[in-house]
Amino acid sequence: xxxxxxxxxxxxxxxxxxxxxxxxxxxxxxxxxxxxxxxxxxxxxxxxxxxxxxxxxxxxxxxxxxxxxxxxxxxxxxxxxxxxxxxxxxxxxxxxxxxxxxxxxxxxxxxxxxxxxxxxxxxxxxxxxxxxxxxxxxxxxxxxxxxxxxxxxxxxxxxxxxxxxxxxxxxxxxxxxxxxxxxxxxxxxxxxxxxxxxxxxxxxxxxxxxxxxxxxxxxxxxxxxxxxxxxxxxxxxxxxxxxxxxxxxxxxxxxxxxxxxxxxxxxxxxxxxxxxxxxxxxxxxxxxxxxxxxxxxxxxxxxxxxxxxxxxxxxxxxxxxxxxxxxxxxxxxxxxxxxxxxxxxxxxxxxxxxxxxxxxxxxxxxxxxxxxxxxxxxxxxxxxxxxxxxxxxxxxxxxxxxxxxxxxxxxxxxxxxxxxxxxxxxxxxxxxxxxxxxxxxxxxxxxxxxxxxxxxxxxxxxxxxxxxxxxxxxxxxxxxxxxxxxxxxxxxxxxxxxxxxxxxx
Amino acid sequence: xxxxxxxxxxxxxxxxxxxxxxxxxxxxxxxxxxxxxxxxxxxxxxxxxxxxxxxxxxxxxxxxxxxxxxxxxxxxxxxxxxxxxxxxxxxxxxxxxxxxxxxxxxxxxxxxxxxxxxxxxxxxxxxxxxxxxxxxxxxxxxxxx
Numbered sequence: 001x002x003x004x005x006x007x008x009x010x011x012x013x014x015x016x017x018x019x020x021x022x023x024x025x026x027x028x029x030x031x032x033x034x035x036x037x038x039x040x041x042x043x044x045x046x047x048x049x050x051x052x053x054x055x056x057x058x059x060x061x062x063x064x065x066x067x068x069x070x071x072x073x074x075x076x077x078x079x080x081x082x083x084x085x086x087x088x089x090x091x092x093x094x095x096x097x098x099x100x101x102x103x104x105x106x107x108x109x110x111x112x113x114x115x116x117x118x119x120x121x122x123x124x125x126x127x128x129x130x131x132x133x134x135x136x137x138x139x140x141x142x143x144x145x146x147x148x149x150x151x152x153x154x155x156x157x158x159x160x161x162x163x164x165x166x167x168x169x170x171x172x173x174x175x176x177x178x179x180x181x182x183x184x185x186x187x188x189x190x191x192x193x194x195x196x197x198x199x200x201x202x203x204x205x206x207x208x209x210x211x212x213x214x215x216x217x218x219x220x221x222x223x224x225x226x227x228x229x230x231x232x233x234x235x236x237x238x239x240x241x242x243x244x245x246x247x248x249x250x251x252x253x254x255x256x257x258x259x260x261x262x263x264x265x266x267x268x269x270x271x272x273x274x275x276x277x278x279x280x281x282x283x284x285x286x287x288x289x290x291x292x293x294x295x296x297x298x299x300x301x302x303x304x305x306x307x308x309x310x311x312x313x314x315x316x317x318x319x320x321x322x323x324x325x326x327x328x329x330x331x332x333x334x335x336x337x338x339x340x341x342x343x344x345x346x347x348x349x350x351x352x353x354x355x356x357x358x359x360x361x362x363x364x365x366x367x368x369x370x371x372x373x374x375x376x377x378x379x380x381x382x383x384x385x386x387x388x389x390x391x392x393x394x395x396x397x398x399x400x401x402x403x404x405x406x407x408x409x410x411x412x413x414x415x416x417x418x419x420x421x422x423x424x425x426x427x428x429x430x431x432x433x434x435x436x437x438x439x440x441x442x443x444x445x446x447x448x449x450x451x452x453x454x455x456x457x458x459x460x461x462x463x464x465x466x467x468x469x470x471x472x473x474x475x476x477x478x479x480x481x482x483x484x485x486x487x488x489x490x491x492x493x494x495x496x497x498x499x500x501x502x503x504x505x
Numbered sequence: 506x507x508x509x510x511x512x513x514x515x516x517x518x519x520x521x522x523x524x525x526x527x528x529x530x531x532x533x534x535x536x537x538x539x540x541x542x543x544x545x546x547x548x549x550x551x552x553x554x555x556x557x558x559x560x561x562x563x564x565x566x567x568x569x570x571x572x573x574x575x576x577x578x579x580x581x582x583x584x585x586x587x588x589x590x591x592x593x594x595x596x597x598x599x600x601x602x603x604x605x606x607x608x609x610x611x612x613x614x615x616x617x618x619x620x621x622x623x624x625x626x627x628x629x630x631x632x633x634x635x636x637x638x639x640x641x642x643x644x645x646x647x648x649x650x
Contacts, residue, residue: 020540022524028517059641061524062536429517436558442515442642 005093006086010052011070012045018064019043025056025065030425030437053418055427087348098348101421101431102407103248103340103385106352110340111359111488112391116501118482120469127471129462135472136458138402140165140239141308142332143376162332163307165219165239167402168197169458170473171392173450174337174383174404175221175243175312177205179256179265179277180344180421181410182438185430188413188446190214195447196454201404202228204243204254204279206268212236221312222299224253225279227269231302239308239333240299242292244283247341247384250314250355253279255345260424260433293329300330308332315339315361315384316354320368327369327378335404336361338384342407344431345422358384359398363496366399366478375478389460398496399478412453413446481505506567506589508650509627509637513561515644516553522562522636522645523549529628529635545617550625551636552612562636562645565612565625567591573604573613581621588629595621 012033021041026034031049034056036042050067057065074082087098120126127134141164150158173189180203187210193200194217201219202211206228211218220237222229234240245251256277266273286292292311299309310333311326313319323334338358343351362382369375382395383404392403407417414428421431429440461473470476484501485493493500524536527547531539539547551564571591574582581597582604584590593604600620605613616623628634637645 018537020524020537022520022540024519024521024524028519059519059521061521061639434558436517439515439558440517440642442512442644445643 003093004089006089007072008047008050008070010050010067011047012050012056013066013068014043014045015064015066016042018062020062020064022061024059024061028059028427029056030427030432030434051418051420051423052416053420053427054416058414099345099422100348100351100419101342101344101346102417102419103342104352104355105419108339108357109488109492110385111357111492111496112387112394114485114487115359115394115496115498116484116486117390117393117397117464117468118484119467124469126469127466129459129466132466132471134462134466135474136169136461138167138170138473140167140310140333140379140381140401142378145376163239163305165199165308166197167199169454169461170396170400170402171454171457172198172219172381172402172404173200173409174341174406175201175203175219175241175246176344176406176410177203177221177227177254177256178208178211178268179205179260179433181431182429182433182441183208183210183264184438184441184443185410185413185446186211188441188443188450189409190218191443191447192450192454193217196451198454199238201241202237205256205265205277206270207233207236208264208268222295223279224281224283225277227271227277227279230270234299234303237307239310240303241310241312241333241335242283242295242299242331243312244286244292245312245314245316245337246343247314247337247339247355247358248343249346249350250316250339251281252347252350253281255279257345257422257424262433265433289325289329292326296330310335310378310381312337312383314341314354315356315358317356319356319361320364323365323380324368324372324374327374331378333379333381333401334365335381335383336365337404338382340385341383342385342410343421358382358395360495362395362398362400363480363498367497370478389457390464392457393461393464393476394483396473396476397479397482398498399480401477408453409450412449413441506650507627507647508567509564509625509634510646510648511561511563512644512646513559515642516561517642517644518553518555518560519641520553520562522551522640523553525635525639526551526564526625529631530623530626548614548617548623550612550614550623562640563610563612564636565591566610567625567627568609572607572609576603576607578603585629588627590627590629591624592626592629593622593624595619598622 023036033049034045142162144159148158178186189200204223215236218237219239221241221243223243258274258276311331312335315338339355379401382400386405426432429437483498485498486501527549528539531547553562579597581594598621613624637647
C-alpha cells in the first residue's frame with residue numbers, strides 16, 4: 001500500500017514581487033520550512049513542515065509572506081471530519097498517543113459568549129472610573145465567619161485574620177513551569193506580576209534560584225512529582241498551591257520531555273539532566289480528603305501558618321462536592337481549571353474530551369459553598385481559557401474571587417496558539433529550552449507587554465463595573481443579577497444560576 | 506554622546522538590522538526597490554556576527570580615540586562636532602583603505618560605487634538609527650553613554 005500521512009495544515013503564500021531574498025524567514029524558522037536556493041536565487045518553502053506559528057510572517061520585512069490554511073479537502077463528511085481522518089493516519093503511522101499543546105479547541109459551548117452584562121439606566125447612577133475612585137483590590141485567602149471589634153480603647157480589629165494575598169487587580173498569572181516555558185518567559189511573568197501588584201505561579205517545575213527575589217509575588221506549587229520542593233522553596237513563595245489536576249489533562253500527570261530538561265532545569269527540579277520529568281497522575285499520599293488535609297496542614301506547619309495554602313483541581317463533573325471537601329480540608333483558596341485551560345503537553349484525546357467548562361464550574365462551586373455556609377472559608381480562583389476582560393468580569397459575577405490567565409499572557413508575549421508547545425521548538429522563544437530560540441523572547445519587552453495587558457483589562461473592568469453602578473470589584477462577586485443568558489436552555493441557565501435575557505430582577 | 510548599545514543576549518540573528526541599514530543608505534530608501542531595482546545592490550554598514558547560538562550586530566563604535574581618524578591621510582575621516590560621531594567625507598576619501606586596516610572592530614567596508622569607504626553614520630538626521638528602530642527584539646538600543 002501507499003503509506004499516506006496527513007497533508008500539511010498550512011500553505012505558505014510568498015509574494016515573489018515583494019520577496020527581497022533577505023532570508024530572514026529561512027534563518028528564523030525552527031521547523032526548517034524555508035530554505036534559500038543560491039543557484040536559482042529563490043526561497044523555497046516546504047509546507048509539510050509548517051506548524052502555522054506565523055513567526056516568519058511577523059519577521060518578514062516586506063510582508064511578502066502569508067501563512068494560510070491548506071484548502072486541500074477530503075470529501076465533506078460531518079462524521080468523518082478531516083481531523084478524524086488525519087488523526088487515524090498519524091496513529092496508524094506512529095502507533096502512539098497523539099500529543100498536543102494549549103487548551104481544548106473543540107466547539108463546545110463557550111458560555112462567556114452567551115452571557116450579557118447589565119448597566120445602570122435612570123434608577124441607579126452609573127459611575128465614571130475616570131472621575132471617581134474605583135477599587136479592583138482583591139484579597140485571596142480564608143475570611144473570618146464574623147468580625148469582632150475591640151471598643152475598649154481606640155476601636156481595633158479583635159478578630160485574627162488569616163494570611164491573605166493582596167492583588168491590585170483580580171487577575172493572576174496561572175501555573176506554567178520553568179521547563180515547559182523558558183527562563184526569559186518566567187522572568188517576564190515574575191517581573192510583570194511584581195511590578196503590577198499581582199502574582200505569578202511557578203507551576204510544578206520549582207523556582208530557579210534567580211527568581212527567589214520575586215518570591216513575595218510568587219505562588220509556589222506542590223505537585224504530584226514534588227519537583228524542586230524544598231523548605232527554602234516553600235518559604236520563598238507568598239502562597240502555596242497543591243496541584244491535584246489541570247484543566248487540559250484532568251486525571252493524568254505532567255510530562256516534560258527529556259530534551260527540555262537542560263542543566264538549569266535539572267538543578268531547579270532536582271532530577272538528572274536529559275531525563276523525562278514525569279509527575280504521577282495522583283499524589284500517592286493523597287487518596288482522600290483526609291489525606292489532603294494532612295498535606296495542607298503539613299505545608300501550613302512547615303511555613304508557620306504565615307501564608308495561604310490552596311488546592312488546584314481540574315473542573316470535572318463532581319467539582320462542587322470535591323470543592324466542598326477541599327474547603328473543609330482547610331484550603332485557603334481553591335483554584336479551578338476549566339477544560340479549555342492550556343498545557344505544554346497533553347494527549348489530544350484527553351485535552352479535547354475530559355472535564356467541564358470553567359463557567360459551569362464556577363457557578364456550581366460558588367452555589368454549593370454558599371449553600372453549605374462555607375463560602376467565606378476559601379477564595380475561588382478560576383482558570384481555563386480567559387480571553388478578554390469581559391470573561392474575567394463574568395467569572396467574578398458568577399462567583400470567582402480572581403482569575404488565572406496563562407494562554408492570554410503567552411499571547412501577549414507573541415504566542416499564536418499553534419499548539420506545538422510539546423515539540424520544544426517554539427519559534428517565539430516561549431515553550432522551548434533551545435538557546436537559539438529562548439533569546440528571541442526579550443524579557444524587557446515581554447514584561448512591558450504583560451503589564452500593558454493587565455492595565456488594559458483592569459481599565460476595561462473598571463469601565464464595565466462603573467456602568468453597572470458598582471465602584472468595587474468586591475461588590476460584584478457572586479452578583480449574578482448582573483448577568484443574563486442568551487441562547488441557553490433552561491437547564492444551562494439553572495446550572496449557571498442566571499436569568500434569561502429580558503427577565504427583570 | 507548617544508551610542509548604540511548591543512544586547513547580544515537578545516540578538517536572535519535575524520539580520521533585519523542589516524537589511525534596514527542597507528535600505529536606509531540606498532537611493533530609494535524603499536525595501537523592495539532597494540533590493541530588487543537598485544544596482545549596485547545596497548550594502549549594510551552593520552554586520553551580524555554569529556557563532557553557534559551566540560550572535561550580535563556590530564557597527565562603528567565611534568571610538569573616543571578613533572584610530573581611523575589618525576590613520577586617514579587626506580583628513581576625510583573626521584569627528585562630527587555636534588554629534589560626536591566619526592564620519593567620512595566622501596569627497597575627500599581617496600579609497601586608500603587605511604581606515605579599514607586599522608579599525609579594531611572591522612566595521613569599515615569598501616564603498617560600492619565611488620572610491621570611498623562605507624561605515625555607520627548613526628543615521629544622523631533621523632530620529633534614531635534604522636538598525637535600532639527596526640530591531641524586532643530591541644537587541645540594539647540608542648543610549649547616552
